[in-house]
Amino acid sequence: MLAVRWLFPRTEIHIDTRCLDCGQPIVIRMHGEEILEVNPATTVGHVNIPFAKALTGEVTWGKA
Numbered sequence: 001m002l003a004v005r006w007l008f009p010r011t012e013i014h015i016d017t018r019c020l021d022c023g024q025p026i027v028i029r030m031h032g033e034e035i036l037e038v039n040p041a042t043t044v045g046h047v048n049i050p051f052a053k054a055l056t057g058e059v060t061w062g063k064a
Contacts, residue, residue, distance in 0.1 A: 013028075013031070014028075015027070015029075026040070
């Protein structure tokens with residue numbers, strides 16, 4: 001979800017969603033690199049790439 005900020009530069013992004021595990025509502029607001037609101041505060045994110053491979057350089061992200 002946080003990748004959507006690249007699609008809307010200079011715009012505040014507001015995401016209303018639900019936890020896939022328990023169904024609890026989640027609200028995220030961001031603008032550029034700044035996260036303005038996360039509710040509930042215990043919300044965590046997931047990156048769907050093997051982080052260990054990113055550390056070794058096998059997987060990269062960002063500009064090609």
